[in-house]
Amino acid sequence: MTDATVSASSSATSIMPRLRLRAAEPWLYLAPAMAVVLIWTYVPLLQAFELSFYEWNMLPRSQPRFVGLENYANLLTLPDMRQAVINTILYTAGLLPLSVGVPLAVALLTARLGGPLRNFYRALIFVPMIVAPVVAAIIWRWLLNEDHGLVNAWLRGFGFDTVGFLRDPDVALWTLVWITGWKLVGFSTLLFAAADSAISPSYIEAARMDGATPWQIVRDIRLPLLSPTILLLTMMTILFGAQWSFVYINALTGGGPLRSTTNVYFLMWEYGFKTMAAGWSTAAGVLVFAVFGLIALLCLALMKRFAVYDE
Amino acid sequence: MTSNIRFGRAGAHGVMIGLSLLAIFPVYWMVQTSFRPENEMFSTGLWPAAPTLDNYRAVVTAMPIFAIIWNTVLMAGATTLAQVATGLLAAWALVRWRFPGGRLAHSLIALSWLVPFQVVMIPNYVLATKLGLLDSITGLVVPNAAAAIAVLVLYNAMRGFPREVIEAARMDGASGFRTLMEIVVPNLRAPIASISILCFISAWNDYFWPLLLIRRIENSVVQIGLQFFMTQEGNDWGLLMAAATLASLPIFLIYLALQRQVVQSFMKSGIR
Numbered sequence: 001m002t003d004a005t006v007s008a009s010s011s012a013t014s015i016m017p018r019l020r021l022r023a024a025e026p027w028l029y030l031a032p033a034m035a036v037v038l039i040w041t042y043v044p045l046l047q048a049f050e051l052s053f054y055e056w057n058m059l060p061r062s063q064p065r066f067v068g069l070e071n072y073a074n075l076l077t078l079p080d081m082r083q084a085v086i087n088t089i090l091y092t093a094g095l096l097p098l099s100v101g102v103p104l105a106v107a108l109l110t111a112r113l114g115g116p117l118r119n120f121y122r123a124l125i126f127v128p129m130i131v132a133p134v135v136a137a138i139i140w141r142w143l144l145n146e147d148h149g150l151v152n153a154w155l156r157g158f159g160f161d162t163v164g165f166l167r168d169p170d171v172a173l174w175t176l177v178w179i180t181g182w183k184l185v186g187f188s189t190l191l192f193a194a195a196d197s198a199i200s201p202s203y204i205e206a207a208r209m210d211g212a213t214p215w216q217i218v219r220d221i222r223l224p225l226l227s228p229t230i231l232l233l234t235m236m237t238i239l240f241g242a243q244w245s246f247v248y249i250n251a252l253t254g255g256g257p258l259r260s261t262t263n264v265y266f267l268m269w270e271y272g273f274k275t276m277a278a279g280w281s282t283a284a285g286v287l288v289f290a291v292f293g294l295i296a297l298l299c300l301a302l303m304k305r306f307a308v309y310d311e
Numbered sequence: 312m313t314s315n316i317r318f319g320r321a322g323a324h325g326v327m328i329g330l331s332l333l334a335i336f337p338v339y340w341m342v343q344t345s346f347r348p349e350n351e352m353f354s355t356g357l358w359p360a361a362p363t364l365d366n367y368r369a370v371v372t373a374m375p376i377f378a379i380i381w382n383t384v385l386m387a388g389a390t391t392l393a394q395v396a397t398g399l400l401a402a403w404a405l406v407r408w409r410f411p412g413g414r415l416a417h418s419l420i421a422l423s424w425l426v427p428f429q430v431v432m433i434p435n436y437v438l439a440t441k442l443g444l445l446d447s448i449t450g451l452v453v454p455n456a457a458a459a460i461a462v463l464v465l466y467n468a469m470r471g472f473p474r475e476v477i478e479a480a481r482m483d484g485a486s487g488f489r490t491l492m493e494i495v496v497p498n499l500r501a502p503i504a505s506i507s508i509l510c511f512i513s514a515w516n517d518y519f520w521p522l523l524l525i526r527r528i529e530n531s532v533v534q535i536g537l538q539f540f541m542t543q544e545g546n547d548w549g550l551l552m553a554a555a556t557l558a559s560l561p562i563f564l565i566y567l568a569l570q571r572q573v574v575q576s577f578m579k580s581g582i583r
Contacts, residue, residue: 023410025408025487026404026405026407026408026410026413027404027410027412028404029400029401029403029404029407029487030400030401030404030405030416032396032397032400032401032456032457033397033398033400033401033420033457033462034401034416034419034420035457036397036453036454036455036456036457037419037420037423037457037459038419039438039454040431040435040438040453040454041423041426041431042419042423042426043434044431044434044435044438045426045430045431045434047431047434048430048431048433048434051433051434058433058437060440106326106327106330109319109322109323109326110323110326110327112319112320112323113320113323113324113327117324117327118327120331121327121328121330121331122574123570123574124331124334124335125327125330125331125334126334126573126574126577127334127335127338127566128334128337128338129577130512130516130562130563130566130573131338131559131562132515132516132518132533132534132537132558132559132562133516133518133534134518134533134534134535134537134538134541134555135341135537135555135558135559136337137541138341138537138541138551138552138555139337139338139340139341139552139555140337141541142340142341142344142548142551142552143337143340145546145548148352148353148548150340150355153355154355182333182334182337185330185333185334186330186334187577187578189330190574190578191578194578239425243427243428243429246429246518246519247518247519250522251538251541265427265429268429268430268432269429269432272429272432272433273432273523278433281432281433282430282433285427285429285430285431286430288427288429288430289426289427289430292425292427293425296425
């Protein structure tokens, strides 16, 4: 079945099916991946869109009932949804310093660090990235425990009041932001450090010869050349930050106290699998997907426009 | 100027030491708590005065932890194999041929990671129920048998493969599949190993889909087993930390053995 033997042996009658087979060949290789992506992502996406116009309690024997735009109308007027949207913004805003700000500052401050210790630090700061989210949840639940946790023991030791990290509605969301960020901060630092060390030293040398101060070098050379990484990490945080927090919401607070840690993804989960309101859940999903899709397009456009590449 | 640099270097070490401690101390605290006897649980000392394996003994009797770890090894291993296989085939199709619909297929695969799982969870759950995939390891693997990131990484790796070699193989009459298996794959060992590590760790740490699918603790994977255990045992910290330590052990061992490769594979393939 090779090209050479076929061209020698094929007769005029077998050329047509042969051509068709050749056109199909790449699709044979694509088929497994495409099948998975279509069956488990794109078809469900369309089904979710369809379901968002129905009322259905997900029981196998019950029939979905068409309700038009009612689910959307309900969602948009519900205080639950408003609170979840605000919280989603808080999660994202809270994560940005941990996934972009601090790592960028650390990478810039430690850029000139060399030697064997550097690799040792790098090996350590990466560790949270591979800690399973549930394990991270358990660890921090113990460290931040109100009565016996180490952090509160330290606070007491320094004469402060103990903090209900997961029980105080004003604090709980920030605790979850912190745990989400704890997993990311080292990894982001490594990404920035890698991008920073790829900057040609001759630029910095030339600037120094011209009498540029270290801050001028950061502002005019290193930050612009780091902008692709900055924009990428910012985009990832905006698009996925609220999703990364889901595990911690579900494992640690269940959306409480007083719904203070519920974000849109947790709301969808609650509607879907706690209150069994498939229509509400999918309607919220469609709205969220539409909004984040627009944000993604916007981010990509911004990246094309503002990122500076060293050519 | 020189004193400035020296101070900068000390400061840089200080910053890195601080960040390292922040990263590693919580993990250390988990491990040392798992060795604490009951009466030392609430002490704030850095290491238990009388370390014990009691918590581990208790975990082994309280939950089928080894069965759960084995389930997770199976699930993560099968998922990795499937993702690398489907990724290799799809990437090969996109690199070897130019054909109508190829770019669309490429975009569809690449954009699939933008769809949040929570948006498609209900249709997925309904489909899994219909297919009888609930509460099974197969059910955990099947929807994850292809990953956008695997296709993209392998696609980039293959595109860097010298075109002339592929053409020469075709001239010699090698079929597309033979060229892939005998010429391309052996030369892509490094990227394949790198994406395998990423796929394995991601599958091991996956949470949401097992959460929907798994009903009984003996069928669960570590993430869900730990979650069950956390709800059940609430505040028995020694027990919880021992379970969490055991559940993390395989990934930590991989990291100890392949630290450089693990970090590289995460850095090359992004965050998700």
